[in-house]
Amino acid sequence: MRASRNGGDNPAMLEDSIKAAARALSGAGQVMAFTGAGVSAESGVATFRGAGGLWEGQPVEQVATPEAFRRDPLRVWRFYEARRVQASTVRPNPAHETLARWQRRFPAFCLATQNVDGLHQAAGSREVLELHGGLWRVRCTACDRQREDRTVPLPELPPRCSACGAIERPDIVWFGEVLPTDILSAAAQAAAKAEVFVVVGTSAVVYPAAGLVEIAASAGATIIEVNPAASALAHLADIVLRGPAGELLPRIDATLEVS
Ligand code: BJW
Ligand code: ZN
Numbered sequence: 001m002r003a004s005r006n007g008g009d010n011p012a013m014l015e016d017s018i019k020a021a022a023r024a025l026s027g028a029g030q031v032m033a034f035t036g037a038g039v040s041a042e043s044g045v046a047t048f049r050g051a052g053g054l055w056e057g058q059p060v061e062q063v064a065t066p067e068a069f070r071r072d073p074l075r076v077w078r079f080y081e082a083r084r085v086q087a088s089t090v091r092p093n094p095a096h097e098t099l100a101r102w103q104r105r106f107p108a109f110c111l112a113t114q115n116v117d118g119l120h121q122a123a124g125s126r127e128v129l130e131l132h133g134g135l136w137r138v139r140c141t142a143c144d145r146q147r148e149d150r151t152v153p154l155p156e157l158p159p160r161c162s163a164c165g166a167i168e169r170p171d172i173v174w175f176g177e178v179l180p181t182d183i184l185s186a187a188a189q190a191a192a193k194a195e196v197f198v199v200v201g202t203s204a205v206v207y208p209a210a211g212l213v214e215i216a217a218s219a220g221a222t223i224i225e226v227n228p229a230a231s232a233l234a235h236l237a238d239i240v241l242r243g244p245a246g247e248l249l250p251r252i253d254a255t256l257e258v259s
Contacts, residue, residue, distance in 0.1 A: 018248070020239050022255035024196050024222045031106045032194035033099050034187075034212050035113045035120070038201020038227060042093040042246035045086070045117055049203055064174045073167055077158045080170045083117075084135055088152045092123035095200065095245035098253045100124035105256075110190035112183075114202060114209050116172055129187045131179055131209045133172035142166030179208060187212055197221040200245050204231040 025031060037047040048060045069076045092100075100123040103109045112129040113120055118136055120128045139146045140161035149159070159168045173179050188211075191197060197216035204210040210233060217223050217236040225237040226245050234240060241248045 014241065014243065017239055017241050018251050018255055021198075021224050021241065021252045024224065024239065025106075025198075025252065026256055028106065028195040028222075030108045030110075030190075030193050030195045031102065031198070032110045032112065032190050032196070032212075032216065032221075033102070033198045033200060034191075034202065034209075035099070035111070035115060035200045036202025036204070037115060039095050039099075039113075039245050040090070040093070040115055040117055040119050041201065042095065042244055043090045043117075043119055045090055045115075045119070047201075049205075064172075065176060066174055067176075069169060069174070073158045073169070077170075080135065080172070081154060081157060084152050084154075087117045087119075087135055088150075090117070090119070092119045093246040095249045096120055096123035096125070098249035099200075101253065108193075110187070110194070112187040112190070112209075112212060114206065129183050129190075131173070131183060131187060133170070133180075135170065135172070137171035138168040139171040140164060140166055140168050146171055184208060188215055191215040191221075192219045194219070194221045196224065198224045198226065199231065199233070199237070200226045200249070202227070202231060204233040 037045065041047055096119050099111055099120065103111065103125055110129065111120060111125050112131055114132050116130065116133055116135040118134060136148055136150050137146055138149050138159060140163065143161060143164045143166065145161055145163050160166065161168050191212040192215055194216050197213065199213055204213060213223065213233045213236055222239065223237045224239045224241065225231060225234055226241045226248050228243055
């Protein structure tokens with residue numbers, strides 16, 4: 001357990017924690033942010049767990065699987081089609097915008113996300129490490145050909161590969177599937193080098209992605225958690241900011257500007 005500054009419900013404590021976060025960041029060369037569904041919550045994208053979580057009331061662990069897709073590809077595609085339609089209507093929020101600004105501000109900044117919605121890129125972030133794939137890419141189940149497809153709605157469900165005619169699938173990492181090795185290893189290297197590691201809007205229960213927090217913490221990074229609720233790895237945080245990312249990240253940024 002680390003000695004953490006806890007910016008809980010008390011506004012004065014929260015202000016102290018914002019200052020502490022800004023202080024840690026202002027002296028840092030290597031900064032990494034690791035985001036989850038909560039960073040897009042204020043854009044109107046539903047999170048996975050907790051009230052209002054996704055997938056027709058069922059836990060996502062039971063349906064975001066290759067087995068579910070093999071059993072009923074059309075049902076799984078309908079789910080992703082609905083997500084694509086919804087994602088095409090939403091905009092980045094101030095949390096995405098702040099992280100895009102930090103990429104320009106810090107000499108070395110790495111952004112790794114578990115999200116598939118593309119909102120970090122829409123806010124201007126570059127070289128985003130998408131650990132769990134992307135909603136706007138599809139991949140052939142037979143020849144593995146990958147392509148970008150932003151058509152909403154898709155003209156045919158399931159879509160078919162124009163090269164071999166087989167069914168395509170969303171280019172998303174489901175449970176039991178291996179994360180893209182190059183992306184995971186780039187994220188793990190950045191986590192090991194980070195001086196400050198900001199964990200935003202994730203429950204930190206899904207591995208190996210959540211392991212990035214553990215890598216950064218064991219390498220001695222200052223861990224900042226921004227989340228209205230405690231994540232599973234909150235005990236590793238040095239500075240805890242309890243509240244919505246769209247409000248708190250801009251407040252840290254504004255404090256950085258004046259320090
Ligand atoms: C706000 C907010 C606001 C709200 N502001 N915050 C080690 C231990 C145990 C199990 C495993 C392990 N290693 C691997 C496993 C198995 C499994 C796993 O982790 N299971 C656990 C759940 C038990 N992992 C895998 O299967 C992974 N693959 C793998 O390990 O391959 C190797 C292997 C293969 C075979 C055998 C063995 C090993 C793959 C994981 C793929 C995850 N995919 C999903 C679905 C993607 C599809 C899609 O998007 O449809 O990715 S699951 C889902 O969870 C999605 C998310 O990216 C991921 C994480 O969720 P996230 O982002 O944290 O969201 P929530 O909803 O959980 O939390 C939201 C948070 O936001 C909350 O904290 C709120 O409080 C907060 N919040 N408003 C800030 N305004
Ligand atoms: Zn094909």
